[in-house]
């Protein structure tokens with residue numbers, strides 16, 4: 001339906017990566033809804049253009065620049081900057097109903113049935129089940145509601161310093177008024193819940209529809225080795241085994257990275273090689289020369305052929321498609 005949309009928010013390039021994966025996961029599960037991403041003014045042009053190829057609408061939200069009530073509210077509550085940006089989703093009045101999803105969520109199956117729910121439907125927060133988790137919620141855009149939310153925000157602030165506090169304060173009858181606004185556990189699954197509520201996960205995990213990567217370390221903060229298909233970096237033991245984290249990275253490396261590659265990858269990728277350490281420089285220089293030969297060889301492939309290989313899962317990780325090479329390239333675009 002043209003007047004219903006999934007909406008997400010990316011305030012910077014890190015979260016934009018999350019939004020790219022989320023958008024891809026919604027598309028892969030054949031959503032019939034529009035996809036909208038709100039972005040902050042910090043998001044770089046290359047990221048913006050990639051988001052444009054995944055989302056139907058990319059809208060820059062600069063609350064500081066808006067000169068309206070949102071700006072005035074924000075001057076009174078500068079601590080709630082990102083929250084005001086998120087509340088902006090209520091102004092998308094060309095849509096009659098929307099589902100907001102945090103950029104740190106991942107969709108595991110088609111969830112279009114969420115649009116059968118009314119405002120404000122959301123899943124209980126794992127930490128405090130009388131509150132809803134504001135990572136996924138159903139809402140109806142309305143300038144009137146937006147105005148009231150801003151007013152509420154300005155007068156009451158947020159009990160947790162973020163949007164979850166504001167939204168739970170404003171939609172305060174959620175816990176008691178209408179149980180149909182409580183999304184079931186399968187929309188309520190967080191990566192934390194897997195470990196904290198293992199029995200529940202064993203029972204419901206198989207039907208999980210959305211994963212919300214709660215907590216400070218986001219999927220994009222980890223490192224990933226596409227050869228072994230493992231997530232590395234400073235990970236907790238439990239996280240290493242998280243199949244959802246792997247799902248995120250598989251999607252990122254197979255669906256998002258190739259798009260970046262398509263868009264910016266026509267130049268050779270070995271520009272970052274001068275970082276070679278002096279210690280074993282001879283060996284490394286040799287390896288480097290070899291890598292460059294391989295790069296030269298694979299560069300003969302047309303980008304269509306390369307794309308085809310990517311799609312078949314036969315990415316040339318050692319040569320032109322080397323994940324490290326690609327990552328170096330990306331990092332020059334994605335301001336860390």
Ligand SMILES: *[C@@H]1O[C@H](CO)[C@@H](O)[C@H](O)[C@H]1NC(C)=O
Pocket residue numbers: 011012014015082336
């Ligand atoms: C990106 O934005 C999020 C909140 O929207 C914030 O928590 C995070 O620290 C920001 N990251 C960077 C690198 O600025």
Ligand SMILES: *[C@@H]1O[C@H](CO)[C@@H](O)[C@H](O)[C@H]1NC(C)=O
Pocket residue numbers: 028029030
């Ligand atoms: C999405 O649609 C395509 C083409 O109609 C189909 O091949 C694919 O299996 C569908 N994917 C899912 C997850 O339903």
Ligand SMILES: *[C@@H]1O[C@H](CO)[C@@H](O)[C@H](O)[C@H]1NC(C)=O
Pocket residue numbers: 123124125126129182183184185186188190193197
């Ligand atoms: C949501 O998840 C929490 C734990 O993650 C659980 O305690 C709660 O019962 C779940 N809510 C529903 C409606 O399934």
Ligand SMILES: [Mn+2]
Pocket residue numbers: 102103104105135212213214
């Ligand atoms: Mn989140």
